Amino acid sequence: MKPSGRPSVYGLMAEFETAQGLVEAARRAHKEGYRKMDAYSPVPIEELHDALHMHDERLPKMVMIGGILGGLGGYGLQYWVSTMAYPLNVGGRPLHSWPMFIPVTFETTILAAALTAVLGMLALNGLPQPFHPVFNVPRFALASRNRFFLCIEARDPKFNVERTRTFLESLGSREVTTVED
Amino acid sequence: MTQIPDIRNSAAAQARATAGPGPQVPVIAPGYSFATVTDKISAIVLTRKTGLGWWFGFGIAFLLVNVLMISVAYLLAVGTGVWGVNVPVGWGFAIINFVWWIGIGHAGTLISAILLLFKQSWRTSINRFAEAMTLFAVACAALFPILHTGRPWLAIYWLFPYPNTMNVWPQFRSPLIWDVFAVSTYATVSLLFWFVGLIPDLATLRDRSESRVGRVIYGALAMGWRGSAHHWHRYETAYLLLAGLATPLVVSVHTIVSFDFAVSVIPGWHATIFPPYFVAGAIYSGFAMVLTLAIPIRKIYGLEDFITERHLNNMAKILLVTGLIVAYGYMIEAFMAWYSANTYEIYMMRNRMTGPYGPFYLALILCNGVMPQLLWIKKIRTNVLFLFIISLIVNVGMWLERFVIVVTSLHRDFLPSSWGRYSPTVWDWGLYVGTIGLFLALLFLFLRFLPMISIFEMRTLVPDAERRALPQVDSEGTR
Numbered sequence: 001m002k003p004s005g006r007p008s009v010y011g012l013m014a015e016f017e018t019a020q021g022l023v024e025a026a027r028r029a030h031k032e033g034y035r036k037m038d039a040y041s042p043v044p045i046e047e048l049h050d051a052l053h054m055h056d057e058r059l060p061k062m063v064m065i066g067g068i069l070g071g072l073g074g075y076g077l078q079y080w081v082s083t084m085a086y087p088l089n090v091g092g093r094p095l096h097s098w099p100m101f102i103p104v105t106f107e108t109t110i111l112a113a114a115l116t117a118v119l120g121m122l123a124l125n126g127l128p129q130p131f132h133p134v135f136n137v138p139r140f141a142l143a144s145r146n147r148f149f150l151c152i153e154a155r156d157p158k159f160n161v162e163r164t165r166t167f168l169e170s171l172g173s174r175e176v177t178t179v180e181d
Numbered sequence: 182m183t184q185i186p187d188i189r190n191s192a193a194a195q196a197r198a199t200a201g202p203g204p205q206v207p208v209i210a211p212g213y214s215f216a217t218v219t220d221k222i223s224a225i226v227l228t229r230k231t232g233l234g235w236w237f238g239f240g241i242a243f244l245l246v247n248v249l250m251i252s253v254a255y256l257l258a259v260g261t262g263v264w265g266v267n268v269p270v271g272w273g274f275a276i277i278n279f280v281w282w283i284g285i286g287h288a289g290t291l292i293s294a295i296l297l298l299f300k301q302s303w304r305t306s307i308n309r310f311a312e313a314m315t316l317f318a319v320a321c322a323a324l325f326p327i328l329h330t331g332r333p334w335l336a337i338y339w340l341f342p343y344p345n346t347m348n349v350w351p352q353f354r355s356p357l358i359w360d361v362f363a364v365s366t367y368a369t370v371s372l373l374f375w376f377v378g379l380i381p382d383l384a385t386l387r388d389r390s391e392s393r394v395g396r397v398i399y400g401a402l403a404m405g406w407r408g409s410a411h412h413w414h415r416y417e418t419a420y421l422l423l424a425g426l427a428t429p430l431v432v433s434v435h436t437i438v439s440f441d442f443a444v445s446v447i448p449g450w451h452a453t454i455f456p457p458y459f460v461a462g463a464i465y466s467g468f469a470m471v472l473t474l475a476i477p478i479r480k481i482y483g484l485e486d487f488i489t490e491r492h493l494n495n496m497a498k499i500l501l502v503t504g505l506i507v508a509y510g511y512m513i514e515a516f517m518a519w520y521s522a523n524t525y526e527i528y529m530m531r532n533r534m535t536g537p538y539g540p541f542y543l544a545l546i547l548c549n550g551v552m553p554q555l556l557w558i559k560k561i562r563t564n565v566l567f568l569f570i571i572s573l574i575v576n577v578g579m580w581l582e583r584f585v586i587v588v589t590s591l592h593r594d595f596l597p598s599s600w601g602r603y604s605p606t607v608w609d610w611g612l613y614v615g616t617i618g619l620f621l622a623l624l625f626l627f628l629r630f631l632p633m634i635s636i637f638e639m640r641t642l643v644p645d646a647e648r649r650a651l652p653q654v655d656s657e658g659t660r
Contacts, residue, residue: 041410
């Protein structure tokens with residue numbers, strides 16, 4: 001709860017007409033010392049990763065682990081079924097006939113890795129998330145069409161409604177809106 | 182600092198390089214911006230009036246779905262005896278159609294995953310509906326082996342490993358079990374890939390939908406996507422990883438399908454050429470189907486600006502290349518039969534060419550080996566009508582190929598006393614035509630309710646994205 005009965009503020013959002021403008025603004029906001037902020041765009045913009053200094057390398061590692069577990073699980077299942085749970089003696093052929101287990105091992109590896117990639121991406125992104133304060137800004141619907149937004153959040157230690165607004169307005173934004181929580 | 186390269190933007194950059202002033206037709210017609218691309222594609226779903234043509238097409242497809250329902254109901258009530266399969270041809274239409282459908286699906290994954298990794302930006306306007314085609318084709322394919330088990334609800338214990346009261350487990354040394362894992366993995370990964378690609382576009386539809394129902398449904402499916410830079414960062418990573426995983430997967434699926442044949446000892450099936458020859462055949466038939474669908478769709482929905490002549494030309498070239506690989510497979514099959522000096526192999530080949538099913542073999546060579554050679558001529562590659570006809574011919578040819586492989590090898594094997602003939606019954610045809618109806622009905626629904634072209638990826642192809650989405654400033658210099 002914010003003091004003094006004002007509607008609680010999630011942050012301040014500036015709208016830009018070009019990706020160039022957004023990247024430039026993100027860079028300057030970071031330089032200014034703002035850390036708790038996010039940029040919204042209708043297309044992925046690689047330059048934003050640098051501008052916002054995001055380096056999340058967890059997903060590839062998770063996928064790697066998922067794939068390894070899937071492979072081990074698939075192979076282990078076949079080994080257990082063929083040698084322990086249901087051993088079938090067919091003319092004395094070996095029970096642990098590993099070359100025949102490779103195709104299924106391969107498929108379970110891919111399956112587990114792909115599931116990890118998608119579910120991991122969604123989980124790290126915090127999706128599904130039916131509601132988010134940025135949707136309170138009416139013009140934000142254009143973030144999925146042709147407009148670019150930068151939102152500095154109120155939880156940033158440097159955040160101050162007046163000063164941050166002045167700063168965002170100085171970045172050449174089209175409009176600065178208060179995002180209500 | 183390691184970073185996942187933004188493959189779409191670099192693909193777009195490459196597109197611009199080749200789409201410049203040279204003779205090359207661009208991948209997107211000039212004059213589009215982020216806004217117009219978004220509006221044009223989303224309008225097809227959101228505001229365009231559902232035309233009579235759509236109802237007519239969907240109506241016919243829905244009628245065929247009913248044929249499917251009746252065929253399935255009758256089959257389940259009476260048993261697989263209603264089909265034409267019997268000793269010695271135990272694998273009739275069921276396996277022919279299974280391989281045909283699953284092969285068609287392969288082009289979708291090739292376009293969405295392999296062409297993405299190769300940075301072929303022209304894939305962008307066709308990948309969405311090619312992936313949808315994959316999903317629907319795999320659904321149709323899966324029906325056949327499931328129904329071929331006769332009583333599918335009793336077959337689960339030997340198809341999937343789960344603790345059952347009989348304490349019986351699947352035989353993991355059988356290619357048929359490999360098939361179960363390959364096809365179910367393929368269906369799952371294709372669905373994931375398609376859905377992940379759809380998320381940002383679903384958000385666009387949510388934001389642009391005028392109706393409350395649309396906003397709620399698209400909104401629920403978009404899961405709260407808001408285009409955050411942090412989200413895009415992980416999204417791009419996940420998409421690229423999925424592409425990397427789907428690439429070996431698509432090769433493995435048809436390889437394993439070919440193992441169903443190659444691991445046996447039947448003359449004409451027991452061949453090492455089968456995996457590559459099947460994979461090439463799958464891509465060949467898949468691209469033929471993409472062309473068969475893309476040519477009318479771009480015309481009807483007025484998408485010539487997005488699916489340009491360049492796309493058709495490129496797909497025709499892939500058709501030609503894979504067609505040549507398939508033709509090479511036919512030659513090697515005949516050569517190996519002769520070179521092996523094996524009585525049964527030689528007889529199988531002679532019987533295949535001149536036996537009771539000889540005309541099918543001849544038709545197959547004409548459809549798959551001879552007709553595609555016309556694609557060497559650029560005038561034909563860029564002639565929409567000719568290309569459409571050739572794509573239909575290839576679809577038929579690839580179906581004939583599976584017919585010839587399955588039937589000619591089985592109907593006369595080692596023992597003349599057990600020779601026989603195969604002919605499909607009306608229920609075989611009902612099921613086959615019914616799956617075509619299911620495929621088309623799903624496709625019609627897809628065209629009506631989801632964006633058939635990836636909107637957010639098309640934005641990256643917009644020429645002025647160069648100025649707007651890709652700042653030319655050196656990232657270090659301005660810091």
